[in-house]
Amino acid sequence: MNGENKLIVNTEQTNLLKEITSSLETCQKFYFSVAFVNFSGLQLLLDALKETKLRGVKGKVMTSTYLNFTDPKALDKLREFNNVDLKVFVTDRNVGFHTKAYIFEYEDYFKVMIGSSNITQSALKSNVEWNVEIISKNEETFIQQVISEFNGLWDRSTMVDDFFIQDYKRFFNNIDRVAASGSAIYEKAEYIVPNSMQNRAMENLQRLRGLGEKKALVIAATGTGKTYMSAFDVRNLKPKKLLFVVHREEILTKAKETYEKLLPNEDITFGMLTGTKKDFDADYVFATIQTLSRYYQNFDRGNFDYIIYDEAHHATADTYQHVIEYFEPDFMLGMTATPERGDSRSIFEIFDFNVALEVRLHDALEDDIVVPFHYFGITDIDEIDLSDVSVDDLDEITKRLKVNERVDFIIEKMRFYGHDGKVRKCLGFCASREHARYMAEEFNRRGIPSTYLTGEDSVKARELRISELEDEENELQVIFTVDIFNEGVDIPSVNTVLMLRPTNSPIVFIQQLGRGLRKYQDKSFLTVLDLIGNHTKTFLIAIALNGSRYYDKESLKVAISTGFAHLPGATHIQMDKISQERILAQIDQEKFTSMKYLKEEYFEFKKMNQGRVPDLLMDYYKYDGAPDPVRFIVKEKSYLNFVAKVEKDQQLNQLLANETFEKTLKWLSGMLPLKRIYDFIIINYLIENQSITFDQAKHEILKWVKKIDDDSTYHAMEFLNQNFFDDTQKNRTPKLAKLDGEQLSRTVAFEELLANPNYARYLIDLVDYGLFRYEREFGGDYYGVPHFKLYEQYQMMDAALLSNYRKSHSSYRGSGLLSNGNDYFLYIDLHKEADIKESINYNDKFIDRKHLQWETQNNTSQSSERGKNIIFNQDRGINLHLFVRKYKEIEKNNVEPYIYIGEGNTISYNGERPIEVQLELEHIIPPQLYTELTEKV
Template identity: 30%
Template sequence: MSNDDDDLPFGLYERLVTASLKARLLRFDSDTVRIVKKELDPAEAHAALARHVANVLSRALNALPQADRVAEQSELTNQIVGLLAANPASDGAQDDLVEIPPEELRAIQPIGKTPNPNRDLVAPLVALSASDLLVNARGEPGLAHALAHEIPSADSIDLLCAFVRWHGLRLLEDQLETHCRAGRRLRVITTVFTGSTERKALDWLVARGAQVKVSYDTQSTRLHAKAWLFSRASGYSTAYIGSSNLSKSALVDGVEWNVRLSQVGSPDILEKFDATFDTYWESPEYESYEPIRDAARFDRAVAPQQGESPEAPLLFLDVEPWPHQREMLEKLAVERERHHRFRNLVVAATGTGKTIVAALDYKRLCDQLGDLRLLFVAHRQEILKQSLGAFRQVLRSGDFGELYVDGHRPDEWHHVFASIQSLAQVDLKQLNPNAFDVVIIDEFHHAAAPTYRRLLEHLFLGDEVNPIRRPPRILLGLTATPERTDADDILHYFDNHIAVEMRLWDALERGLLCPFQYFGLHDNTDLSSVRWSRKGYDTAELERLYTGDDARVRLVLEQVRQKHREAGAMRALGFCVSIAHAEFMARRFTEAGLPSVAVSADTDSDARKDALASLRAGRIRALFAVDLFNEGVDLPEVDTLLFLRPTESALVFLQQLGRGLRRHERKDCVTVLDFIGQSHRQFRFDLRYRAITGTTRTEVEKQVQLGFPFLPAGCSMQLDRVATQIVLDNVKSAIPSRRPAMVKELRALADARSASGRRITLVEFLQEAGLELEDVYRSGSWSGLQREAGLSLPAPGPYEALIGDRLAAILHVDDPLRLGAYVRLADSAPVDGLPDADRRLMTGFHFAVIPSKVAPKTLAESVALVHAHPAIVEELRELLPLLDERSEHLTYPLDLAQPAGSPLRVPLSVHARHTVDDVLTAFRILDFDKTAWKQSGTIRDEQTNSDLFFVTLEKSEREYSPSTLYKDYAISPTLFHWES
């Protein structure tokens, strides 16, 4: 788009405002043109300024006359360098003066250590400092030729390549062999995906000294990247990133695009390449390949991809959990070891490996407690056989366990895999509850059925007055869908608590679920005046509105056809507000040529099964229902979801979304159409978007404004213009004004309890209001909120508001060591005789919570000051157990090689969250008499012989800053790249 100033067309810029540019901007009419400027980000200002100076200098050098041009360019360059050298901050700039006449260093190489000592090193075809795009076109070097010229000068090579084939490898055979023979590193990451990688090629690489790692995962995460990194100690590394695998067609005659990048021109990208490759290399997903050990496994892995039938493995393989499974196992350990809950429910999508998790969990328990008697219950023989196989693989025992199903009956009753049907036929009086230590029940959402209920009550809820009765120590329930309709019936077995719930985000990241494309579409309806209650919109009013609106149906049909180009082949689920609404939508879709059926809980069972079968077979295109698909119905064929009613509950929204996310061979992604109207002011859009994205409430607004840029691979979310504004207005109104809304909500809840004489607790308020601790402490404290609501509290101390406002600074605390010390601080004021560890931890509390303007001089004065505020003390007694309850990790005291039995010198915990002040007070670098300390880099603590490294991971204020992301990063759980 143009305007009167042809040099400044309308559009986006990242251009420094100079005096000249400022004058030109002033020529625009402020009534018709908006000029947007922003201060430089401190983390990236140096790069922006350097680019500007480079451009100015380049123009100036290029404008010099041709006569003696190089000499004059060098002289001008030295004048600028000299100016920098005069600045005290530019240490060493004087050494950067260009020698006259100017020369360019091309190589440094040893003499006498090569067959041809006077022969120059082979240089890349593209200059070391240049970038280029190679497209295998006539008149430019082919990729294979370019790579062959990069290899000789590389000190190390990293190759990330989905397919490695012999005919591609042999094009670089001589160069790679010479590279490896010189003792230089060559790392290769590849996959067995599609069976394209050839073992012959990998064997050749390993034989020459290359390190090779392979991903054997063919079902979820699929490596498609093709990239080379040629690292040079001289600082002139280069990289190739593009479409070419290591095959002849890709390197020679394929229509391939590959970008060549240089460290000089694109240092940030090469740093990111190096960091990401190291992270992949350390990931357990990529396993080292050794021909003697792994050849048979590799052949078995590629055979099914090539359409062959692999031979069955003869040996047990070590079963290593995926990262998401490790997290699930850790949460189970936390529930038992930290919170002492031994009946736990695991909720995770089908395909996430819940049975493997159960087997690994059982193995860990046996390692800790010895052999444990096991009862594994499922409702189908196939599940039992697969589960038994999984346990045998994990335990590396071919004779582990006995089946009790379809005529099989246990002999020893020590490790039993039983069907619920077989157990239902047993007189439970003959089944001794003491016979099992661990009970695992698969598809636990069936537990509301009478057969399951009888078994569970017999095992866990029997006659407690019987002194010899001992229920199993551990109950583990596994399910993909804790249905809303009977959730209360199953959750009471677990004290109404879900121990492990795999987040949607994690499952999508792992490729365990089908990616989705979400479209939020304005439907021209206005729900702002629809009657609202604590349960949400009035269903009857919504039904009248939706069933009387043919224009909305036309819009829905139009969007279905527009977003789903093959609507006549789709398999869709539509979620409606009522039975009448579902029948209305099915009728209108059928009339439009898309055969559809409405089903509900009132629909005859056989008719419902027929409808589901028709959708699977493609005889109908859509099923419209109301709260029906929360019953564990498995429909992996569904590729389209229609949200035709406002759904505020994150639980219901995720359950409905999950109905389309099961993987199926005939679908690449799920199309989600969410029809959005003008909402009631009490309706909250942020709940659903937080559930999808895994972000906090305050981050949702940014996500909506930016168009949801940070989603798992393959997923996208788009809101149309009107829907975006509706959601943004709703989110903005919900977030900044939440404090008044919370006060009103608290007052109403407190009034409801006043009749019984009970005061409302912090945990009750959070549960009733659907809030998180961060919501309460974002702009105050719990005691402050109670005072604003007019609740009765002890008289305020002198600094209650100041201290209350700073309690948010301890919300990160998640380790028993620190929480225990804070509990003791709240329980008692005297500090005489406290262990040194407690004193250091309480000092950390002081620097976090006590305002500097109050400034007690000793720990005793600080603790006394806290107890001068009884409402704050009472608030701590409510808050600290909540912090402990939401802890998700097992933590361990930091071991600094202390003598056995000695008191803990540095009270920090591994795997816990700490602030800088927490760390410094634990080391006594920060104390009441030591308030000055170095705020970045490293600190040496001589008393413990320790070096403390501090890292700022988010250096830029931008949502995404490629120039600052890869200075400090975690390579693996045990390696960290530090460059601060």
């Protein structure tokens, strides 16, 4: 028993849900008194409640009808637990019910949590909530008062029986939910501001226009605010003439209303071009493509400054192509939820491959533009053994998955976890067409109306089944499918997703998950049930859920052990213990940097690319969950070298036989992922132009970032002139540019490479990838000199480039402390070997999230200049930049990067040769990162 009282708030590190579930696992009795319970919160507690039932632990739950927020569905579910007594305090106009208390009884003490949280997903996980946990002995006055008050309210409350439930359901289903909750929102144009997704899109559009681009594509799910985003962009740009094109007339009126709302008093006329309206002379014309395709020649080619194509995935159709080819606007924007990459790549070509924004799952959750999901990883039944079968052997997998006991098990789990909303609307993702047919037949036999769809069904058949699933009055509950719903289909009403096949691709997993994340009326979350088997690629689930393209064994293991706590909002990920152990064991055994693993990752991605060799780095930029191609570069020094090797491609090998081309690829690839963008911006300009002056370089850099200093601009030009290369680097790196005063010009070698379209294609792709990836990870912020971003990964030598060091950069290696003037760079290994499992007390360690202990090199004395600079760093103007890593190596012969945690200042010290220094950090370490760096898994 911990006698300390504590404040419980929802953070990355912990939340009220964790506190309640851990208490339910250990208590002898429990008593809850909350103003309301809804199913979104109760679902997160179901497994913990089930454990109390198995342990024979009794509980009492008391809630209320206050403000009609308590969900009868949640009450129904609670009644399934025969170890829980359930009562409702019936409120009236004069008496409210506001209690939020969770009481846990142990042998000789009580744990009480009292505060602001009811049982909802947001209150338990993501809201700003304060709850105080108090430990109190049985005989203390406080706990006697709490129990007495609980019993008094319990006695005044009504037992939830069949009569009460039916009566409350009738009332609940008949009330106006918006009016009852008081959640109607008053909107006024000047108060409507862009969300973070819209801001990012507008910033990227502005950047692309600054680069002289005339086309761009924005990809984000329906309902995420693309129309508002485009209206905000138009409001900023102020084009004189605008054309907004849609596929369906019902969207047109809403779009026009949005623009009129956001652009009042702008002296703009708004018009329609439809079957019934022909407002040719309006400033801003909103047109259906069907009508526009008949009348577009009524306008001059340059009539519109800005043209927007909503539902741009239709732009490949002939009707669109005639219109697009006719008009010559200053800028053309496409917006789509479904770029249909699987069937056609031409939409990207139409918009010059300029993707201004593609909202990734993690971003969408953080921005609250999709619903949160509750993922339950459930160990598959023992009868299913996939340990000796390839994930590509669909016939054998199908044969082994067609087990009646498994169907019963799936239905049992669906009923236990339930779903949001009145009726279940479910997509089940299967291994094959035969598996989908089998599942539909077996569900129908068990009384759950189901069907199946595959790529063999016609578009009309698909549309019919989808409309049936969307219709709440239709009895259809489940569509089982394979492949066709991975992307390109939007069914907002879906509230349940079943993952019934082995996961062999993080991309497919995320696409399937995304089918249920669309916001929909009264839909507050998506339920995801994933049957986790014993096949050899189970760990790919963890990579998909982790939400990051960049991972190592340690970050994955910590994510699993913390329930992926870093995912934002009310999203909840829960795996049962067997699944967790199975995945952790696979991660331990897998060699993520081995050629075997990288080849498997590459060929799986190639399948996603419709079997086309993904020979460009930008191919990886288009998919959420795609592999990080820099991992392939690290293996073979350039991506093209890797592809040529695994594909045994003679054409690529012939290209790489050109020594200048191959060396240039390796040099530029070695800078990926970029840690500063200036060098690649200058190279990008030199691809199109013979030379660049200092002023031009600064101008080009300012198209990508908000600010740049003169010294960094000139340092980048010097770097490209190879000023800081040692002899070995000069011998292995072709010189692309020559610096003469303040002008950098292309060399003959660079001219010859660019003259060959094949060489130029791959060099341009490499530069594009470097620039786009930097922009996504670093944005347009100016980080100063040294150019470090908090919590980004760096190698030792990066500090030379990023601090404008003007001697050989290759000297920046092999030491725990490097310096450039008043900037000291401290590189700290927190653990010496990755395979040491027991806790060892190293001298370099975190004391807490704000303080770090570090030892100098063995020869540093307190009286030396370096010693004084470290001890009295603030007085002497010395900046101590701190870089830490958990292990030097996690996989053999692969050195891990360091993580920059900001500057620190010495607050105490002792000892000689080495000096032990206590440092106070200028930035408190984020909880998730602190856990990753300090915890053993």
